[in-house]
Amino acid sequence: GAGVSQSPRYKVAKRGQDVALRCDPISGHVSLFWYQQALGQGPEFLTYFQNEAQLDKSGLPSDRFFAERPEGSVSTLKIQRTQQEDSAVYLCASSRIRKLNTEAFFGQGTRLTVV
């Protein structure tokens, strides 16, 4: 597709359940980012990939969060043993190259609700 695609759009998980969120970036985009957006807040950085290399994971809130991009294209954000505080919209963004001024294109996000 022409844009960043995320699936599923909505996910309801029971507390303690593991979830996997998928991001299909724009074809050929080198950089890929994950952000977490709590209700009524701005997005917060989680992690960054350049191709398949995870160069920055400083924003991951706990070791229950894990992200991968094994072939440098599709990325998966996995959350183990979900907690209520994990409820948020998870946004994925990609950009063509790693430069400060390069426009990052965002997907529509996955809204995760932990009950």
Add this chain to the structure above:
Amino acid sequence: AQTVTQSQPEMSVQEAETVTLSCTYDTSESNYYLFWYKQPPSRQMILVIRQEAYKQQNATENRFSVNFQKAAKSFSLKISDSQLGDTAMYFCALGTSGSRLTFGEGTQLTVNP
């Protein structure tokens, strides 16, 4: 550490009028970019305008322009001739080394007919 502050949680404007959204930021880096993103109910973040910190000239994109005051670390967005489709959440963001973005808390803009 980088911070971005948007002090106006909500704003409203009449269609065809002009509105200004405020943003202040803080960073110790000398090379950075500033962005305004629009987030409609569909949740997809859309880039509205960007400003390079080393450029003194304020960026302009059609009805959207910024007032970049580097010394004051201020970066406001002016929307002229507001349209109903401008109704959305607007986020100010700071891009520094590593390309990650630091976002503000957002301003919900409502354009009234």
